[in-house]
Amino acid sequence: MIPVSSIFVNAQIITPLGVIPRGWLLVRDGRIAAYGRGDAPTADSVIDAAGATLLPGFVDVHVHGGANFEAMDATPEALHTMSGFYARHGVTSFLATTWTDSRERIQAALETIAALTGTEMRGAALVGAHVEGPFLNPARCGAQSTTYIRRAGRDEGLDFLNTGCIRLMALAPEYPENHWLICECAQRGVAVSAAHTAATYDDMCAAVELGLTQTTHTFNAMTGLHHREPGTLGAALTLTQLRCELIADNIHVHPAAMKLVWLAKGADGVILITDAVRGAGMPDGEYPIDDRVITIKDGAARLPDGTLAGSTLTFDVAVRNFMAATGEPLANIWQATSLNAARNVGISNRKGSIEIGKDADLILVDERINVLLTMVEGRVVYRENA
Numbered sequence: 001m002i003p004v005s006s007i008f009v010n011a012q013i014i015t016p017l018g019v020i021p022r023g024w025l026l027v028r029d030g031r032i033a034a035y036g037r038g039d040a041p042t043a044d045s046v047i048d049a050a051g052a053t054l055l056p057g058f059v060d061v062h063v064h065g066g067a068n069f070e071a072m073d074a075t076p077e078a079l080h081t082m083s084g085f086y087a088r089h090g091v092t093s094f095l096a097t098t099w100t101d102s103r104e105r106i107q108a109a110l111e112t113i114a115a116l117t118g119t120e121m122r123g124a125a126l127v128g129a130h131v132e133g134p135f136l137n138p139a140r141c142g143a144q145s146t147t148y149i150r151r152a153g154r155d156e157g158l159d160f161l162n163t164g165c166i167r168l169m170a171l172a173p174e175y176p177e178n179h180w181l182i183c184e185c186a187q188r189g190v191a192v193s194a195a196h197t198a199a200t201y202d203d204m205c206a207a208v209e210l211g212l213t214q215t216t217h218t219f220n221a222m223t224g225l226h227h228r229e230p231g232t233l234g235a236a237l238t239l240t241q242l243r244c245e246l247i248a249d250n251i252h253v254h255p256a257a258m259k260l261v262w263l264a265k266g267a268d269g270v271i272l273i274t275d276a277v278r279g280a281g282m283p284d285g286e287y288p289i290d291d292r293v294i295t296i297k298d299g300a301a302r303l304p305d306g307t308l309a310g311s312t313l314t315f316d317v318a319v320r321n322f323m324a325a326t327g328e329p330l331a332n333i334w335q336a337t338s339l340n341a342a343r344n345v346g347i348s349n350r351k352g353s354i355e356i357g358k359d360a361d362l363i364l365v366d367e368r369i370n371v372l373l374t375m376v377e378g379r380v381v382y383r384e385n386a
């Protein structure tokens with residue numbers, strides 16, 4: 001039974017209006033009902049934070065798998081297991097992210113995601129799908145299979161969108177054949193991100209005019225910065241319409257590059273992601289990806305030719321790495337862990353920050369960003385040592 005109301009006490013609370021050094025937060029009917037300092041109101045159950053930090057749960061909009069499952073498995077078991085695994089690392093919402101693959105396999109994955117979106121999950125809430133590929137540039141494929149990379153066909157693109165669960169579409173914006181899909185997504189309120197792309201700065205400016213608002217794993221699988229041709233990266237860093245995804249695992253991106261994004265985009269412009277795959281949370285070894293094999297060794301996921309193939313990153317570690325890279329405290333970077341992603345994919349009316357009326361998607365962390373407790377829509381789904 002979920003208590004009708006619960007209250008956190010003795011917590012350092014991170015809110016958009018500032019940090020409350022020692023306060024309380026009341027949860028009622030799955031939502032944030034009130035918070036403050038001083039005397040706490042009564043509730044059915046009390047959670048003593050003992051000085052730990054209470055912040056909005058992490059929102060991971062780019063995550064393929066973990067705990068030996070992947071969104072492309074297209075089974076409810078995969079999504080439930082992933083949801084439980086992410087919650088242990090502080091994630092309260094995620095977009096199940098598909099890979100480049102055949103139309104049939106992507107469609108099957110999307111239909112499974114659509115069936116479970118908004119239902120009660122084992123841990124983190126499944127808020128929809130992120131389609132990464134197949135409409136990419138083979139010259140910047142990374143680990144995405146060139147066998148299946150293609151331009152956006154109208155029938156296929158509309159079939160994907162009509163599953164109703166897509167909140168983020170990642171594509172290569174430099175192809176005129178993909179432009180209709182940017183417009184269609186923008187019209188439907190689906191966010192579009194530039195991914196696996198050789199877009200020039202001018203290509204990016206044109207795509208922003210059509211509705212592009214995000215860059216996928218910034219730095220990775222995109223045109224780098226040159227002072228006479230700023231490229232995809234130059235556009236990502238300078239166009240204020242774009243928020244930048246970042247894989248803060250110290251493998252995909254050097255800490256100095258993380259700091260560069262932070263300095264260029266500020267607290268409002270960075271979206272931390274994990275891009276985690278099946279082998280996240282699993283021992284070193286070999287794991288299947290479409291028709292191929294990924295080797296996980298020392299935290300890196302690679303194809304046989306050495307290409308990085310997603311990550312084994314968990315969100316708590318990403319936050320820790322990003323804080324170390326920027327030298328900023330959690331109170332300054334928390335938007336990059338939740339609110340910015342929620343805004344870009346259109347769920348910030350319910351998720352992404354501690355505000356009265358929003359879903360009680362909350363986590364307690366210690367000063368080293370170890371996750372002590374995860375609450376999703378008022379339900380405690382993870383407690384350390386429980």
Ligand SMILES: [Zn+2]
Binds near residue numbers: 062064097132275
């Ligand atoms: Zn990815």
